[in-house]
Amino acid sequence: MSSPLTKFSKHIFWDVDISKTNPHEKRVFIIQRVSEYGLLKDWKLLVDIYGIKQIAEVAATIRTLDRRTASYIACMSDTDKNTYQCYTTTPLIQGHWNF
Numbered sequence: 001m002s003s004p005l006t007k008f009s010k011h012i013f014w015d016v017d018i019s020k021t022n023p024h025e026k027r028v029f030i031i032q033r034v035s036e037y038g039l040l041k042d043w044k045l046l047v048d049i050y051g052i053k054q055i056a057e058v059a060a061t062i063r064t065l066d067r068r069t070a071s072y073i074a075c076m077s078d079t080d081k082n083t084y085q086c087y088t089t090t091p092l093i094q095g096h097w098n099f
Helices: 027-037 040-050 052-059 065-079
Strands: none
Touching: 027 040, 027 052, 027 065, 040 052, 052 065
16 A cells, blocks of 8 residues: 555655655654645645644744745644744854845
8 A cells, every 4th residue: 555645746755765754753854845845736635644733733843944834834724823933933043144
């Protein structure tokens, strides 16, 4: 029986064998990768696998989540984006200056 994770676009998990990945144990990794690098069809598959509520709960705990991705997930799940750790914690290493 094939894993539903093998239906994701190949470019998302280019560095791991996704067919051998446990979707429950690695849900943080999977949700972050798919939400940041996936296509719309990948997002729909992610919602089918985990549900929007669990995606929002996991995404709120990821400090390194892209802010644009966090805003999208907050909008889709009708949650406050300020509850996401990527908005409330400052990175230790600051990015390049924007002039």
